[in-house]
Amino acid sequence: MKKTLLATAIAGALAASGAQAATVYNQDGTKLDIYGNIQIAYASVDEGAETTDQIADNGTTFGFAAEHVINQGLTGYLKLEFDDIQADEIKSNDEDTTGDQAYVGVKGNFGDVRLGSYDQLIDDWIQDPLTNNEYFDVSDSTSEAGYGGIRETDKVTYTSPSLSGFQFAVGTQYKGDAESENIDDSGSASAFGGVKYTAGAFSVAAVYDNLENFQYIDGNNVESVGDQYGVTFQYTIETLRLAAKYERFDTDNASVTGVPDYDFYALGARYGYGMGDIYGAYQYVDEGGEGVSNINSNNTPNNDQNDDDNRNEVIVGATYNVSDAMYTWVEAAWRDKELDEGDGVGVGVTYLF
Structure with missing residues (x-):
């Protein structure tokens, strides 16, 4: 789900205290909240050969958040969130609703x-x-290198x-040899980490991920695709937030993987102007050289050339806030x-609870 500052604030409040959610149980140190949103958009996007448009779901989400006090200073919690609800065609949607995030801590x-399962650290911090x-x-090292939601x-x-x-x-991401997405003959554990520093209105964050589980097959060998890292600076002046980013996807072997x-x-x-x-x-x-923009679903190099270059x-x-829980937006x-x-261009409406 994409978020404006309003949605981000609500999401943060949900994570911290369940505010803005519907609390269905709160007794003896245990609390359960439900929350969600409906997002519907109209978008017209140039596909290269043609321009297509549609009214579509834009990330409608329904979730549960729970926590309980284990002892003084220690709290257990969970989050279970579903998306792919397809609010614009929910009565004709034959696909199963899929999960977005699910974790315990x-x-x-x-x-x-x-x-x-949850967002990558480089996604959240960079x-x-x-x-x-x-x-x-804007594009990033995740969208260009591929693999999508499996990274979460x-x-x-x-x-x-x-x-x-x-x-x-x-942290680490572990893919055991029983999992279909693991193309190695044994378990594989990645390593990622980051550091953040905040001083008043200024903050800087740096993150590295070795992407050990995102590999390709080269003949009889399993080879690493590469790694990703980045740094982001932020400075806030009242309701104005400024940010600068450097991010890199560093391929291990572009001539073989086809990923530059x-x-x-x-x-x-x-x-924030007051109403949005x-x-x-x-x-x-x-783009450092010609190649392809992704690895095929079978983890072998694609042969389609990507000539976008730099x-x-x-x-x-x-955005415009209709109320505390509802806003509209337009983007290009x-x-x-x-x-x-x-x-492309798009317009839409979001209702949150």
């Missing part, structure tokens, strides 16, 4: 330990401050408390790709 003065928008986002699964993460402004997180190196240099801003937000971002994408991306948008994107692929 404990938190206290020592920090936070979480196990399950990418989202630039464009965690409603429909259009089978993870454990420890996040420290903030100590004099410093905070760190370390990518460097991303981006600037973004978001201003106005926001925009510019990004320069430096490009500029611009995303602009605005320019990708600087051949045949204007990826350019």
Whole structure:
């Protein structure tokens, strides 16, 4: 789900205290909340050969959040969230509703330990401050290198408390040899981590992920695709948030995998004008050599060439708050790709509870 500042604030409140959610049970140190949203959008996007448009679901979500006090200073919690509800065609949708996030954890003065499926650390700390928008986002090392939602699964993460402004997180994603997405003949564990520093209105975060579980088959060998890392700076002046990002996907062997190196240099801003937000971002994408933009689903190199090379991306948008729980939005994107692929405009409405 993409979020405006309003939605982000509500989501943060949900995670912290269940505010804005419907509390269905709160007794003897145990609390259960339900929450969700409906998001519907109209978008027109250039596909290169043609322009297509549709009224579509834009990330409608329904979730449960629970926590209970284990002892003084130690709290257990869970979150179970579903998306792919397809609110625009729910009566004719034959596909099963799928999960978005599901995890269990404990938190206290020592920090936070979480196990399950949830967003990547590089997504939360590096990418989202630039464009965690409603429909259009700038490209990043995850979208270009591929594998999508599988990166969010089978993870454990420890996040420290903030100590004099410093905070760190370390974790791993483990794929056992019983899992179909593991193409190795044994279990495989990745390593990722990050550090964040906050001083007043300024913050900086850096994250590294070795992507050990995202591999390809080269003959009889299993080879690593590469790794990703980045750094993001943020500065907030009252209701204006400024951000700058450098991010990289560093391929291990572009000539074999067909996935080139990518460097991303981006600037973004978001201003709350009282009844909503106005926001925009510019990004320069430096593609380091010809290749393909992804690995096939069978984890072998694709042969389709990607000739986009270097490009500029611009995303602009605005929201208007109809109420504390309902807002509308409009966005536009320019990708600087051949045949204007990826350019588009969109409008939509979101209701949260």
